[in-house]
Structures are given as C-alpha cells and as structure tokens.
Amino acid sequence: MKPSHSSSVVAYAVMTAMAVITLLPFVSIFLAALQPPGTLVSGISIPQEPSFESFGAAWTTASFGNLLWSSIKICAAVVPISVISATLAAYALATLKVPGRSAIFVVFLLGLTLPVELIVIPLYFDLRGIGLTNTPWAVILAECGLFMPFGIFWMRTHFLSTPREIIEAAELDGATPMVTLRRVLLPISVPALSTMAVLFFMWSWNQFLLVLVLIQDPNQRTAPAGLGFFVGQHSSDIPVLAAGTLIVILPILLTYLVFQRKFISGMLEGAVKG
Amino acid sequence: MAADADGVVQGRRDETPTRVSSRRPGAARRVRRPRWIGFAYLAPAGTLYLLFVLVPGMHTLWLSLFRWDGVTVGTWAGVDNYRAVAENPLLRGAVVHAFVLVVFFSGFSIAVGLLMAAILGRHRRRGMTFYRVVFFLPQVVPMVAVGITWRWMYTENGAVNQILRAVGLDSITQAWLGNFTLALPAVGLIGTWALSGLCFVLFLSGAQKIDNSLYEAARMDGAGAVREFFAVTLPALRGEIAVALTITVVAALASFDIVYVTTNGSPGNTTTVPGLLVYRLAFTDGQVGVASALAVTLTALIVTIVLFIQRLTRETK
Numbered sequence: 378m379k380p381s382h383s384s385s386v387v388a389y390a391v392m393t394a395m396a397v398i399t400l401l402p403f404v405s406i407f408l409a410a411l412q413p414p415g416t417l418v419s420g421i422s423i424p425q426e427p428s429f430e431s432f433g434a435a436w437t438t439a440s441f442g443n444l445l446w447s448s449i450k451i452c453a454a455v456v457p458i459s460v461i462s463a464t465l466a467a468y469a470l471a472t473l474k475v476p477g478r479s480a481i482f483v484v485f486l487l488g489l490t491l492p493v494e495l496i497v498i499p500l501y502f503d504l505r506g507i508g509l510t511n512t513p514w515a516v517i518l519a520e521c522g523l524f525m526p527f528g529i530f531w532m533r534t535h536f537l538s539t540p541r542e543i544i545e546a547a548e549l550d551g552a553t554p555m556v557t558l559r560r561v562l563l564p565i566s567v568p569a570l571s572t573m574a575v576l577f578f579m580w581s582w583n584q585f586l587l588v589l590v591l592i593q594d595p596n597q598r599t600a601p602a603g604l605g606f607f608v609g610q611h612s613s614d615i616p617v618l619a620a621g622t623l624i625v626i627l628p629i630l631l632t633y634l635v636f637q638r639k640f641i642s643g644m645l646e647g648a649v650k651g
Numbered sequence: 652m653a654a655d656a657d658g659v660v661q662g663r664r665d666e667t668p669t670r671v672s673s674r675r676p677g678a679a680r681r682v683r684r685p686r687w688i689g690f691a692y693l694a695p696a697g698t699l700y701l702l703f704v705l706v707p708g709m710h711t712l713w714l715s716l717f718r719w720d721g722v723t724v725g726t727w728a729g730v731d732n733y734r735a736v737a738e739n740p741l742l743r744g745a746v747v748h749a750f751v752l753v754v755f756f757s758g759f760s761i762a763v764g765l766l767m768a769a770i771l772g773r774h775r776r777r778g779m780t781f782y783r784v785v786f787f788l789p790q791v792v793p794m795v796a797v798g799i800t801w802r803w804m805y806t807e808n809g810a811v812n813q814i815l816r817a818v819g820l821d822s823i824t825q826a827w828l829g830n831f832t833l834a835l836p837a838v839g840l841i842g843t844w845a846l847s848g849l850c851f852v853l854f855l856s857g858a859q860k861i862d863n864s865l866y867e868a869a870r871m872d873g874a875g876a877v878r879e880f881f882a883v884t885l886p887a888l889r890g891e892i893a894v895a896l897t898i899t900v901v902a903a904l905a906s907f908d909i910v911y912v913t914t915n916g917s918p919g920n921t922t923t924v925p926g927l928l929v930y931r932l933a934f935t936d937g938q939v940g941v942a943s944a945l946a947v948t949l950t951a952l953i954v955t956i957v958l959f960i961q962r963l964t965r966e967t968k
Contacts, residue, residue: 384772406800601795648894
C-alpha cells in the first residue's frame, strides 16, 4: 500500500517543522558565534560582517586547546579499557560456565540505572585520599566502572546470539577460551564492538558531573566541564560564549555525522534491549 | 565465518598434534565442569565496577548516616539526614521539581513522539535518514552545550522572545529563566525539545514492525485512522513506550548538567533538582551526610520507578 499524496505532504511538513525546531538553537548559536566578540546579539540575526574572531577569543581565553586535549586523553583511555574489560566479562558470562554467572550478571545489571549522583561524593573523598583527584585517571577509572553494566549487557546479548556450534566446534578442536574469543568470536563481532565503542566515546566526551567534581583544576578539565566553568565568567559576551560552545560540540558532532548509523542504531537497540 | 574458524583451529592442530589429541577427551569433559578460568575474564570488569561503582555506592549509604562536613570527624546521625530530605522544604522541593521535570521530559516528549508517529503512519518514506540524524542531534551533543544555548535563547534578547514578537505575542515576552513560576517549565521544555525526536524515532521503528494483518482486521471492522491508531498502533507500541518512559524519567530525575548551566537552581531555589543539591551540599556547603541521603533517596526513587515500568510491561505481555 502506497501512502497517498496528501498524507505524504502532511507527513513531510510535520517532520520538517520538527527538524527546524530541533536545528533552530544550533543555527542561533552558529550565527551568534560569527559576530565579533562583545557584539550585543539579539535573537537570530545574520551577522553584518561574519568573522571567526570570536572563535579565536574563546580558544585563547578558555584555553580550549588544553581542555580538548584532556577530553581526548580521557576518551582515548576509557574507550579501549572499557571495551576490552566488558568484552572479556561478557564472554565469560555468555559462554564459559562460570559458577554463579546469573547472579553475577544480575549484579552488573543493577548498575544500568544507577545515577552518577550516587557515587560521586565518596569517589571524590576516596580518590583525593590516594592522590588521584585532579588527574585524568580519576575520571577514566570511574567512567570505565560506570560503563561496565551496559558494555557487559550489550556484548553478552551479542555473544548469546552467535550460533552455539561455532564456539563448540572450536572447543572440541581444543582451542583455549582465549583463542576461541580472539580468533573465532571477535572477527564476527566487529559491528557490535564498534557500536559499543562509539557509545562509550560519546558518553565519555559528554560526561559533566564526574569531571566537575573529580577535577577541580580548571586547566585540567574536559571540554564540556571547562565550558560549564567558562559560562560563569563570560556569560555576557554572547559571541565568545557561542563560539566556545561550538568548539566543544564540533568534535562529537563530526564523529556523529561520520558514524551516524552506528550512533542511532546503538542508541535505539541499546535502549530497547536495556 | 565458520570456515575461517576451522582454518585457525586446524592450524593449531598441525602445529601441536600430540597436545591437542591428548586433550580432546578432557576438553569434552571440561565443558560440564565449572569454568573457574572464567573468573580471570571477569576480573578487570568486576574490579572496575566494584571499586568505582559498588563500593562508592555503599559508601554513600554509609555516609548518609553521619553528620559530616567533609573535613573534621563526622558524628552518627542515624536517619536524621533522611528525615531532613523528607521534611526540609529545600530538599523536598528539589525532589518535587524533579517530578515536574518528568512531566516535560517524559509526558510531553512521549506525547509529541506518538502524535508524530500517528501522523506519519507506517509507510516507509524517503529521506528518513536525514530526519533521523537531525532528531537524534540533541542526544549526541553535550547537555552543557544544549543548556548554554537555551539559556541565551531564553534571555530578554533571545530567540524565544524574537519569535514571540514576530507572531504578535509581545505582551508575554520576558526573561524566562528569571520568572519564579515559569523558570522550571522553561527548563523542562528544553528536555521536551531534546527528547521528543528520540521518542518519535523509537515509536516509528516500532510501528513499522507491527503486523499488517492487524490493520486490515481493524479496517474490516470499519475503523478510521484515529480509531486504528488507538486500537492497533498504541497497544502494539507498549514496549517502545516503556523504553521511552524509562529513558526520559531517568533523564529528568537524575538531571544535573542542564539545570547547572541554565539556572543553577535560581530564581530563589525554584529550579533546584536533587543532582544540583547533592553537588552543592557536598562540595560547597559541607553537608556531606545530607547530600548522601539525598543521593540515596534519588537512586531509590529511580530504581523503584524503572522496576515498576518494567513490571508493568512484562505483565501485560
């Protein structure tokens, strides 16, 4: 059955309206950022003489170079550590006959809904006690811990959906669990692994509260946390603030546009399965 | 892929024929025995999760039973901090505000998503990839950036007032986040803006999986488009609605980023949420015990509601 012409027009009109509403805030800060620093911007207005001056001003005053570098360092550690740890654990829970595996899995599942608020207070006091606050490691380790429930859940579902015979054949041929995982399962798990990696990257990049608490030194913070600090100091200079916001959005936005299929399918499937 | 796997294992067998053949009967037996080696695989994830989630969670529970300023020695408080969460207007207010946000984050977003899914029907349409990418955009960018953008949009000279003036509603233009009654709904609408697209895409993908025969049966009974939606589409989307509800309720109750950058609880504590007070009480006001009790209460609320939503959908299935 084909959609009728008039219903199509309505459908596209509604979706386009919603797309415009979704994009409007982004358009408005983009136009504001093109104004020279200090301009009094009102609403959505096309700049008379578009310039990138505000980007330069934001970059130097908030030292976004440092902030972005901290963000990259943290993501570069969090993504591989959490992908590897979650994959190993999910493999054990899905295929190795670990005693008490269903109880262990339930304990991990419990973590799916725990908010950051629950853990952030003792994390600060305990990690400060061992000198880890104000270092990227505080954030890296906490994020890895927080990502384990989803990662294990995601990879376990994936491993359980791969045909049993593949694993059994390898075992019968005497392959050790590690060989089965590396040579047999991982090559067919690339889509699941990369989706998980993309989601971890996004969550790590966007994490705010943890960074705000665990890294008090403004120069060591990540880009979003630095932006939260920056807004307190430059709230009246809209073009510079808008430029700073765009600098923070841009890396994740570009990653999203390149891997949009993975992002969307990951968020949809991850949500539905979870 | 199976051929690939065979090849690898074959290769190993050629290298060490005796070892493999002597192991074979053992390997078959070992499948039934508990695999203690599995714990080695669980160790990294288990350690991270235990040390950085479970132990801190328990520690928060413990801290919530003390009066502690974060510096000196704490004193036992029993359930006093929980009593404060229930009775202190500031703390209770924050929990109430979080539930007001649920109306905007969950109620409105799901309503918008359902309405759009109803208008769009189940036809696969061209150009959906583009729309999906746009609708998911608010999910991808940091909430801090979203908050800063909206904070400016809501100012006197912001885009919201500009649009209102353009449609002749000059009389209601104002600094929205400075209004004691409207600031919280204004923050809530940011959530509606951010989450409606997600709900819509979720419902649309769910609607496309519904069996066509259900619609044919409804049409045979003479159902119009509206009745068809309520009789067929809506019940079939139960699962997706539960998912959307879970995500949006958690986002509303545990919200921090958006509130922190838009209003930071102002004007006059009318937009405080539990996350904001946990941060403020523990790290600037030196009331670690009360902050912990609030964090535990928030977690208990979230877990209870999520379990309730899941039970509800599981029973009806």
